[in-house]
Amino acid sequence: MTSENPRVGFTANLPAGFVEPNDDVGKKLLREYGAFFVARGGATPPTKIVFKDEAEVSAFQSKLQKSSENIGGLNMELQSAAMDDLRKALTEAKSSGLSISPRDTDSAKRTYNETVGLWASRVEPALKHWVSKGKITQSDADRIKAMSPYEQVPEVLKLEEKGIFFAKDLSKSIIYSVAPPGTSQHLAMLALDVKEHENPKVRELLAKHHWYQTVVSDLPHFTYLGVPEGELSGLGLKKTADGGRTFWIPDI
Ligand SMILES: [Zn+2]
Secondary structure (H helix, E strand, O other): OOOOOOOOOOHHHOOOOOOOOOOHHHHHHHHHHHHHHHOOOOOOOOOOOOOOOHHHHHHHHHOOOEEEEEEOOEEEEEEHHHHHHHHHHHHHHHHOOOOOOEOOOOOOOOOHHHHHHHHHHHHHHHHHHHHHOOOOOHHHHHHHHOOOHHHHHHHHHHHHOOOOOOOOOOOOOHHHOOOOOOOOOOOOOOEEEEOOOOOHHHHHHHHHOOEEOOOOOOOOEEEEOOOOHHHOHHHOEEEEEEOOEEEEEEOO
């Protein structure tokens, strides 16, 4: 054995200075959303699981090397490394008669406040619903509503452990519906929501250019990981098949 063994396992491949979560919520988020923390190929992942507010997000985003491109009529901004590979995928798609385009204006970069809006769009109707079903008291609902989004996350996940779910269809965890505020891979500018995600050829082409699916059940969502598929398991990611698709998720 030498001292130059490659680092093995997901945790060993996290960025230098990464603040590892020691609470259940943080650990769950790392498992479900964390693949992008080991992104390579010139990508800069955040060094903590949750950005607390807009100031933290803009401080992080302002230090990144960024690049913009008009894709399908929408202006998208990503980390430069992620955009460079995306441009290669777009060029190749064009020459093979395929289309790769963003779903909406917020499909690449997002601000903290946008993730707060998405979160509230699930939490508020769900609270109303569960109060009407007698599963939550009005005063508990009011208490949760009055909290900051950051404080709401553990409260909501605690209720979900009791089967009181907050996803749009109220049948599964909210985290399969929207990312909790401050945790979205879009804040790191390493994600893209793709309109043509149902086409296996599109998924294959994106994977060839280092864009993968990493959040099971978030079907339009692709993550920039910056390496060929053969190197993903070496970063501590495991291949998971779900609904005929391949997802790469943290092996923790
Ligand atoms: Zn997404």
